[in-house]
Amino acid sequence: MINQYEMVIGLEIHAELKTQSKIYCSCSTQFGSDPNTQCCPICLxxxxxxxxxxxxxxxxxIRAGLAMNCSIATKTKQDRKNxxxxxxxxxxQISQYDQPLCYEGYVEIPLKKGTKKIGIQQIHIEEDAGKLIHTKEGTFIDYNRSGVPLIEIVSKPDLSSPQEAKQYLERIRMILLYIGVSDCKMNEGSLRCDINVSVRKKGDIHYGERTEIKNMNSFSYAVKAIEYEAKRQMQVLEEGKTIIKETRRWDEKSQCTVPMRKKEEAEDYxxxxxxxxxxxxxxxEQIERIKESLPELPNEKKQRLMSTYDINGDDAELLIANPKIGQFFEETMMYFSNSLMAVNWIMGEGFRLLAEKDKETEIFPFTAMQFAEFLQLIEDETISNSIGKKVFEKMWNAEESPSHIVERYGWKQISNPQELESIIHEVLSQNQKSVEDYLSGKKVASKALMGQVMKKTKGKANPRKANEILKKRLKEKIS
Amino acid sequence: MCQMYYKIGEKMYKKTMMELKKLLDHREISSVELIKEYLNHIQQIDSKINPYITLQEEKILFQLAQKSDQKRREGKHGILEGIPISIGDDICTKGIKTTGDSRILQSFIPPYNATAVERCIQEGAIVVGKLNIPEIGTGSFCSEIEETSFVLGSDREGELRQSAYFCGRFALKPTYGRVSRYGLMSIASSFEQIGPMTKAIDDMDLIMKMIGGVDDKDPTTFSEPWITLQKETSLQNIKMGIPIFSKDIPCDFFIQEQIQKIAKQWNALGAIVNEIDFSALAYAPLVNQILTSAEASSNTARLDGIRYGYRTPKYKSIEELYQKTRQEGLELGLKEKILFGAYVLSSSHYEDYYIKAQKLRTLLVDACKQIFQDYDVILMPVVPFEIGNKKEGKSIVTKYQKNIYTSMANITGLPAITIPTGYRLEGHPFGFQLMSSSYQEQLLLKMASVYESKILSKRK
Incomplete structure (x- = not known):
């Protein structure tokens, strides 16, 4: 049944702007202050x-509008929503109704295969409201947020799956962070969205009746809410009933959307x-000036990273999603040339350790130059990959350079053929059983012997060279 | 040689602001004495006609007066130092209750001054009290008593100009944006202006210079400077239009006669007076009613009993809190406006009423522009009917047409002035109105000044 339907999804994203002062007065917009300490007669x-x-x-x-390829109105007004x-x-609420500041834009989101353009219908400015605080003694109101500036980014109904919606949300968030107009902190409510969902039979040119899910403040809830709501609508239609245009909300406890108010109660603003x-x-001129001041945007950066460093789209995507890491990567590439190796270390051990050590920090505790030095040690076989993991971890704590770490722990790789020859000679003579196994055709026995080499050298033997010598000596024994 | 301005036994509350200023400047009277006399006078006023809703505390008044006298002695005084003023109760005064003449704000004490008030206080003026807000067609601002030498009041559809008319004063509704609206409780944001009501034109000139000009707290203010009154006696080449009255532009016959009489006076003073087709006037009451109600319905939504002002004592839900608070706290007239305004803004009637009225408003602006291409001023009645309840009942003018001659200036944003004739009709003072094109207040004041010196001074 589900295969017969397609989803039509549109998002309205509200992002708080991180201006120093509120939209219509000079009160601070600082988050987390004591209730009602950032208010004045105007925002009250x-x-x-x-x-x-x-x-x-x-x-x-306008910055947001230009970054999302919008046209900018040269004359616009503000309206009251009563x-x-x-x-x-x-x-x-002072908002904008029929003449938004920015209109008719798009953003490009990455899909598994290729990209998709999602239309932006409009971006308008408006003021945030205060916040109700419910307690045992009653309900209190904090007006610190009253008058904090917001932009509302209204998409066209171009999204057709929860995954696309998530990609879109993440892309919008990334752009806003890049251009520095919003902190996009969902836990502080500086990014929230309303979702419009409808379903229709595939091939149908008319949109189905839609419902609106209000006030989502988490990307993962948004995905779950869309999934649930689309399925619910399909079931309603399958039962031969009709969808009621209404406002719903996502209930995390019961994992479903529940109605907030029906059409007949709908407010006339x-x-x-x-x-x-x-x-x-x-x-x-103003538009031109703002356009010129825009930084490199996520998609531009992705293209540039892919072409300059010859890395794939997925890697580039991860780098642009973490701008500080992206910058670290680019700095590294000033001192080191193997981009694939750098990316692999960043994405692998780098992200693993970042997550493990400290979730708050977004960047490595060493410089790109030190990282490049580290990579060079592996590249020129001063250390092995496995020793590399140890060195990398040590770099988190020590302020030493990677070369010093290698030196201090005596982790330098043994690449000298004579030294390796004598170690292998020793291993072969001490492990007659394995040698015999090998000679009788059990090729895996060479792995056990190699393990012994590594054990003896505490992992320092140059694996490539040691393996070469070992194979050579074993072959000699066959003949 | 020292000239004496102050005659023993003279009533201070009858003096103009300039006269008081001279007396104070020449130390013939002190601010403390002045305040004392005002307070005595106010106490003697029959409570039925007392226009004050709130009087500043006596102790504070004397403190302020003492400070003013001190400043004067030190030569550090402002232009209005020690001069008592009264303010309409819909204009915010810091630390003095400002109710907007409404129950819902009965206890509201603003923590800020309206910009116009602030500018007067900066120059040393002393706020004596807050005046009730006249309703259109009644003019309850001052009735027959003599109050402070000048008043700051609001003019939304002609209230201030009609008040002046009923009191025999001058009053100006400035060009929209001339005076900051900051601190004026908004009812009809795009119509209302604060203006002065004075006993003399010199006073008005001085006050306008002081309160007008850009205010960074009101984005609708403009920077066009106030041009100080140039005293001229010649009215050569001034072209004056008078609307042709009709069924749609109604005016009781007796008032029409008076306007003709005034036109003749102007003619004698040198103005060229012609009748003009001002049929746009017929639409003014309608446009006014739709648009001021729409704005009022939204502007007064903040009076909800949540943060300040009256709140109903008993409620079970937030909806009930809103309903009962506003039911009990808002006056009937305002309720009517709110209901009508919400209706014309509702999505199903917006196009038919609000949008059409806005289009009409633009047409009225154009119609006025057209007239002012050929004329300098338009002479009009202030109120189209005779005063007195009996006569009002017989008037051809309906309830909604009481503002027909005053609301045009608010609709179009143009300046208009009420000038008293200095004589009484049926025991009430009488006057007329002049309206000019935008920013032309100096022309209105110049003409008022000519009328004052040539006609009014002779009458005294």
């Missing part, structure tokens, strides 16, 4: 106060242009 909506637009908000939103809620001090705020005019 006291009578007679008026909003003054923070121009940084416009600039940041509804009553205790966290909304003015009884309306009575949008109209805010008479307190003049039109916003944006000049071509």
């Amino acid at each position: 909506g006291l009578p007679g106060t008026l909003p003054i637009l923070n121009e940084k908000v416009v600039e940041y939103a 509804y009553f809620y205790p966290d909304l001090p003015k009884g309306y 009575r949008y109209f242009p805010d008479p307190d705020l003049p039109y916003i005019y944006i000049s071509e």
Whole structure:
């Protein structure tokens, strides 16, 4: 049954902008301060106060718009969205309704095979509301967040699976982090999204009725919510019933979406242009200036990494997803030329140890130059790969250079043929049984002998060279 | 030679601001004495006609007056040092209760001054108290008493200009954006301006210069400078239009007669007066009602009993808290406006009412522009009917047309001034209105000044 249907998904992402001050007053936007310590008559909506637009908000939103290939309006307005809620001090939210600041853009997301363009319908600016705090003694309101600037990024219904939605979310987050307009901390609520989901029979040109899942603040919940909701809608349709247009929310406990309010209770927000705020005019020069100030964006960087360093798309994707690591990689490549080797060490041992040692830090505790020196030790066979793992781990704690570590622990690889000859000679004479096994055709016995070589040298024997000599001596015995 | 301005027994509360300023400057009276006299006078006013909702505490008033006298002695005084002023109760005054004449804000004490108030206080003015807010067509600002030499009030559809008309004063509704709205409790954001009501044109000129200009707290303010009144007596080449009255532009006959009389005065003073087709006026009440209600419905949503002001004592849910608080705390007139405003903004009626009214508003702006290509000012009545309940009942003007001649200036953002004629009709003061194109307040003041010196001074 599921195969007959396809999903149509659209996302509305709200990202808090990390401007120093709020959108319509000069209060701080700092997260985590004591309740109601970052408020003033304006963001508390006291009578007679008026909003003054923070121009940084416009600039940041345009940055986001340009980074997502949007057109930028040269004249735009702000509208009031009217509804009553205790966290909304003015009884309306200042937002943008029909003339968004940025419109008609797209972002490219990576799929298993190739990429897909996801349309951005619009990006508009608006103010955040306060926060209700429910306690045993009653409900309290913290207005610190009231008036913190937000952008709402509205996608077109171009997403067709939960995985695509996740890729899209991650791409948007990455772009916002790259251009430095939002911290995108989901746990602090600075990135949240609403999801529109509908399903239709494959090949159907009309969209099915959609439901909206509100206020998702985790990517993995978003995936689960979409999966659940799409399946639920398919079942409803299969039962011959119709989908009701409604707002739902994801309930993590029961792992399902539950209705919040039905269509007949749907609010009429009575949008109209805010008479307190003049039109916003944006000049071509301003747009051009912002465009020029944009840093390299994730997709550009990915392409450049792939072509410059000859690495594959998956590796490049991991590097752009971790910009600090990406930069570390590029610095390493200033001193070292084997990009594949560098990438493998970063992705393998590097990520493993980062996760193990300290989840908070995003970067290695040594310099790219030291890392390059380390790689060079392996490359020129001063140490083996397995010793390399030990050295790499030591580099986490010691402030020594990798060469010093190798020296201090006496981990230098034994590559001298004469030295190896004598060790192998010893091993062969002490392990007659294995030698006989080998001679009787059990080729695996050579592995046991090699193990003995490594044991004797505490892993320091150059495996390639030792193996060569061992094979040579064993062959001599056959003949 | 020292000139005496102060005659024993003269009533200070009858003086203009400039007169008071001279008395203070010449040390013929002190601020403390001035305050004492005002307070005595206010106490004598019948409580029925007392226009004050809140009076500043006596102790504070005397402290402020003493400080003013001190400053004056030290020569560090501001332009309005020690001069008492009154402020409309919908304009925020720091530390003084500001209720907006509404139960829901009965206990609201703003922690900030409106910019216009702040600018007066910076120059040494002393806020004596807060005045009730006149309703359109009633003018309850001051009735028959003489209050402070000037008043700062709000003008949304003509309240301030009508108040002046009923009190025999001058009042200006400045060009939209001339005076900061910061601290004025918003009802109709795109219509309202704070303006002065004064006893003399010199006072108005001084106050406008002081309170006007860009305010970084109000993004709708503009930087066009205030041009100080140039006293001229010549009105050569001034072209004045008078609307042709009709069924759609109603005006009681008696008022029409008075306006004709005033037109003749202007003609004698040198203005060229012509009748004009100002049929756009007919739409003013409608546009006003739809758009001011829409804005009011949203602007007053913050009066919800959550953070400040009145909250209903008993409620079971948040919805009930909102409903009962607003039911008990808001006045009937405002409720009507909110309901109507919410209706015209609702998604199913937005296009039919709000959008159409906005389009009409643009047309009215254009119509006025058209007239001002050929004319400098338009002479109009302030109120289209005779005062007094009996006569009002017989008037051809409906409830919604009470603002027909004043609301046009608010709809279009143009400046308009009420000028008193200095005589009374049926025992009430009488006056008229002049409206000009944007930023032309200096022309309005110049004409008012000519009228003041040529007509009013003779009448005194």
